[in-house]
Structures are given as structure tokens and as C-alpha cells.
Amino acid sequence: MLQVHEIQENKEEYIKALSKRGLDVSETFDKVLAADSLRRSTQAKLDETLAQSNSYSKEIGKLFQTGETEKANALKERTVTLKETSKILSEQLSAASEELQLLLYTIPNIPHKLVPAGTDENDNEETFREGEIPTLDTEALPHWELAKKYDIIDFELGVKITGAGFPVYKGKGARLQRALISYFLDKNIEAGYTEFQVPHMVNEASGFGTGQLPDKEGQMYHITADDLYLIPTAEVPVTNMFRGDLLMHNELPITCTGYTPCFRREAGSYGAHVRGLNRLHQFDKVEIVRIEHPDASYEALDGMVEHVKGILRELKLPYRILRLCGGDLGFTSALTYDFEVFSTAQDRWLEISSVSNFETFQANRLKLRFKDSDGKNQLVHTLNGSALALPRVLAGILENCQTPNGIKIPEVLVPYCGFDIID
Template identity: 75%
Template sequence: MLQVHEIRENKDAYIIALKKRGIDAQPMLEEAISLDEQRRATQAKLDDTLAESNTLSKEIGNLFKSGKAQEANTLKAKTGELKEASKELSSQLDTISETLQKLLWTIPNIPNELVPAGMTEDDNEETFREGDIPVLAEGSLPHWELAKKYDIIDFELGVKITGAGFPVYKGKGARLQRALISYFLDKNTAAGYTEYQVPLLVNEASGFGTGQLPDKEGQMYHVGVDDLYLIPTAEVPVTNMFRDNLVQESDLPILCTSFTPCFRREAGSYGAHVRGLNRLHQFDKVEIVRVEHPDNSAQALDGMVDHVTEILRELQLPFRILRLCAGDLGFVASLTYDFEVFSTAQDRWLEISSVSSFEAYQANRLKLRFKDSDGKNKLAHTLNGSSLALPRVLAGILENYQTPDGIKIPDVLVPYCGFDMID
């Protein structure tokens, strides 16, 4: 969430920056400034009214002690008027503050200066590519056919139990999933991330804290009776562990990793591009989250990109890194790098990770601050990334590692799987 004082100081620059997202932000920013002026003026009136009421209350007490009851009762009538006025001003202040808060929630983050212009995924900027695309034997299959051939993922059984987008992993398919989760967590903890096991349901405050609400409310599963939401990513519960926190500068950086199932409605998703594991309503993902000092967050983002790169190198999958354009940038993100694995059988790139910096935007929503060496409270920076999302990584392994004799397991995963071939 943008800070009002920064909107006031940087209004023209913010208008230009948000135009990169295709947003005419001028009316919203000017309304935010106007509401903040109303809020401050109303707060000043309320403070003056309460101060006058307190002064009169002390005077009334002194008058009663002096035997001047008539004068005291006259002032009591005045304090009654002031109390009614303060109630009205307090109500006005609540209304203005709530309106301002709701408006600020609808304004997206300012794109980092490195974010390229553009409105669609075609405008994303490729920054890195590595790995040879394998040449598959004649008759090679996409992963959903391989899953059926080797009986490792049952999509139809998932439809029977729940519906489309909820696959059932079986035998070596389930073991390969478990192997990937353990491998990812081991890589993350070896890099200094502390592992957490977190709730899969969050309250509304958590959704607003990380920016899923109100922006992505329609994409989240809502448990209406309890007013809770199934998490779309571990980022939500992990980052909210630090909501309303004041940490010491010496505590930074804070590095967290967590494995969770993730739940996304993916409303409106259909067609061949969502077939098999390409897009699911429930999937497993290992996440990394960082709370950083603002001076170090750019370097931290580069380090997260390098970390995911190392994992994909060890898996020996052909991949590329994209710097997302402003139009493809997430609502809360300031700068995002997407990782994509090439699916040889589908002849297309599959997104398997997003690594993002939110700068102070998310921390402001969370009220996540740190006390610097001068004793001042400042907003921290938050970052997160998939390390990694399993479905498309698994799809890439099944398709790129298929042979006429079966599916070879990447060498780095063999110790975790306990087998080197699915046949």
C-alpha cells in the first residue's frame, strides 16, 4: 500500500509510473490526497474539541469546590454540547479514514525503474536462458499421456473425488512429488532459510496484509461460515507472521521457507493450455520469503534469482528468466522475474516460478517495521519467490526426461526418490 505522504510528495512521478501499468492514476491519487487533508483537518477539530472539553471539566470541578454551582452547571451544559460534537467528529473521522484506506487498497504498487514498458506477456524481457532443449524420440508424449501410460497421476479420479484441477498422484508419481518437496526445502534451508509449517487457512486481515484482498478475492476459495480463506500460496501465512511487528535492524534479513498445498479457483481458465498439470486448483509449492532492510532488498532479489537458477541447473531443465513488463506485473509487486521451463512435448514455455520484490508496499499494508540505528521506525522491504512450484516442474521432468524405456529421474533427485527410472 502506498503511503499518503509519499503520494503527496511524488504525485506526478507516480502518475507517470502507473501509466506503465495502463492506469490513469491521477484521479485516485488526488482523491487520496484530498481525503488525507480532510482526515487531518477533522482530527485537528476533534483534538481541539476534546481539549476544550477537558479544560472545562477541570474548571467545573474547581467551581463546584468553590461553591459556584450555578456557574458550574452552565459549563456542564457546554461540555455536553462538546461531547456531542466530539462524537460527530469522531464518526466523521472514522468514515473518512475508512474511505481513504479502501481507496489506498485499490492503488497498485509503483513499478521499479527496471520494469519494461508493455501491457502483455509478449512485452516481457528475456534476461537469461540456459540449457539445451532435448530432442525427443518419435512418438514422445505430453505429460498427461505419460501420467496415464505409467499410472503415476490420475486426473479422472481427482474429478470423481472433487472436480477438475485436483489430480491424484500415485506410486512413483507421489514419491517423485515428495522427493521434489524435500529437495527444494533442503536447498532452501542450506541457503539460510528457516523452515516453517504454517496454516492453510487465513483470516481476512492476512489476505489484506499481503495484497490478495481485495485484488484477487474472486480467485480465492472462501470458507463462508468461518470467514476464512484457503491460501493461494505460502507467502500469505508466512509473511503475515510479521504483521504488526517492529523488528530490530540487527534481526534483518529474515529468511523463511515453507512447503504448503496451494488453492486457486483460477476462474475463467480453460482450453488446451490448462490441460494436465499446466493449471490446477490445488497444487504443491515450496516458497521463500525475505524481510529485508531497504538498502539491501535489490541485492536480495538478485540473490533469490540466483538461488532458483541453481536449483534448475541441478535439475538440468532448459529454462529462461523473464523480467515482467508493467502490464504483466502483479498488483503488489514492484519488480518480478519469472522462470519458465521449456516443455519439449508441448513445444512451449511453462512458468514455474515468480520471484518478486514488493519494496515497502506490502510492509505498509502489514505494518511491518524495523527500528534503525538512530531509533527511528521505518518500513521494511518484503520479497518472495517460488522455490519451486511443483506441477509444471514435474511436467517438465516427465516430458523432457522421457525415453523409449521410461522416464529418467534427474540425478539430483535419485537419492530422494529411491529410484532412477519410471517404467
């Protein structure tokens, strides 16, 4: 979330930067500044009224002590009026502050200078590509057909139990899923990330802290009786572990990883692009989160990108990296790199990871600060990335590694799952 003083100091620059997202925020900025002006003037009036009331209270006491009862009672009548005025001003201040906060919640993060302008995924920039796309047999199948053929994922059984988008993994499919989770966690731990097991439900404050609320409220499963939300990603509970903290500069960076199931209510659509594992309402993901000094966050982002590259190299999956354009950039992100694996059987790229720097956007909502070497409190930078999301990685393995004799398991996963082929 932007701060008012940032908008005041950089108004025209921010308007231009947010135009990369296809937004004209000039009117919103004017409303923010007007709301802040009203809030400050109301606060000044309230402070003045309270000060006058306190002054009268002291004077009344002195007058009673000196026997000037008539003057004291006259001042008491004035304090009654001042208390009524202060109550009205307090209500007006609360309303003005709430209006300002709601306005600020509607403004997305300022795109980094590297973010290209654009309206949708077609304007994203490819920055890297690696891996040889395999040539498959003419009889090659998409992963949903392979899942049925080898009886490793049952989509219809998931519909019976819950509904569309909730698959059931079976036998070697379940073991491969578990192997991927363990492998991703081990790779992250080896890279210096500390593993956490976190709740799969969060409160409203956590949703606001990382920016899922109010922007993505309709995409989250809401447990109304307890006012809790099923998490859309481990980023939410992991980052919120530090909500409200004041860290010391020598505690940075803080690096975390965690596995969780993820739940998303995203509106469904039809067609091959959402079949099988391509889009689910419940899926597994291993996440990495970093709390960084502002001066080090973009170097950290580059390191996260290299880390995900290393995992995909070991899996020997063909992949590419995209720098997201303004129109495809997440609400909270300043700069995002998407990783996509090529699905040979579907002849299309599948997104498997997003690695993002949020700069101070989340930290401001979280009130997450650090004390620098000069003793000054500053907002940290927060970053997160998928390392990795499982459904489409699994789809890529099934489709790209299929042979006439079965599905060959990437060598690096064999020690984790205990078999080298699904047949």
C-alpha cells in the same frame, strides 16, 4: 500499500511510473489527497472540541468548589453540546479514515525503474536463457498422456473426488512429487533459509497484510462460517508471522522457507494450455521469503534469482528468465522475474517460479518495521519467490525426460525418490 506522504511528495513521479502498468491514477491520487485533507481537518476539529470539553470539565469542578453553582450548570449544558459534537466528529473521522484506507488499497505498487512498460505477457523482457532443449522422438507425448500411460497421475479420479483441477498422484508419481518437495526444501535450507510449517488457512488480516485482499478476493477459497481463507501460497502465512513486529536492524535479513499446498479459485478455461498439470486449483509449492533492510533488498533479489537458477541447473531443465512488464506485474510487486521451463512435448514455455521484491508495499500493510542503527523506525522490504512450484516442474520432467523406454529421473532426484526411471 503506498503512504499518503509518499503520494504527496512524489505525485507526478508515481503517476508516470504507474502508467507502465497501463493505469492513469491521477484522479485516484486527487481523491486520496482530498480524503486525507478531510480526515486531518476533521481530526483537528475533534481535537479542538475534546480539548474545550476537558477545559470546561476542569472549570466546572472549580466552580462547584467555590459555590458558583449557576455558572457550573451553564457550563455543563455546553459540555453536553460539545459531547454531541465530538460524537458526530468521531463518526465523520471514522468514515473519512475508512474512505482513505479503501482508496489506498486500490493503488498497486510503484514499478521499479527496471520494469519495462507493456500491457501483457507479450511485452515481458527475456533476460536469461540456459539449458539445451532436448530433441524428442516423434512419438513423444504431453505429460497428461504420460501420466495415463504410466499410471502415475489420475486426473479423472480427482474429478470424481472433488472436481477439475484436483489431481491424484499415484505410485511413482506420488513418490516423485514428495521427492521434489524434499529436494527443494533441502536446497533452500542449505542456502540459509529456515524451514517453517505454517497453517494452510489464514484470517482476513493476513490476506490484507500481504495484498491478496481485497485485490484477489475472488481467487481465494473462503470458508465463510469461520471467515478464513485457504492460502494461495505459503508467502501469505510465512510473511504474516512478522505482522506488527518491530525488529532490530541486526536481526535482518530474516530468511524463511516452507512447503504448503496452495489453493486458487482462478476461473478455468479450455485448451491444451490448461490441460493436465498446467493449471490447477490445488497444487504443491515450496516458497522462500526474505525480510530485508531496504538498502540490501535488490542484492537479495539477485541472490534469489541465482538460487533458483542453481536448482534448475541441477534438474537439467531448459529454462528462461523474464522481467515482467508493467501490465503483467503483480499488484503488490515492484519488480518480478518469472522463470519458465520449456516443455518440449507441448512446444511451449511453462511458468514455474516468480521471484519478487515488494519493497515497503507489504510492510506498510503489515506494520512491519525495524529500528535502524540511529534508533529510527523504518519499514522493511519483503521479498518472496517460488523455489519451486511443483506441477509444471513435474510436467517439464515428465515431458523432457521421456524416452522410448520410460521417463528418466534427473540424477539429483534419484536419492530422494529411490528409482531412476518410470517405466
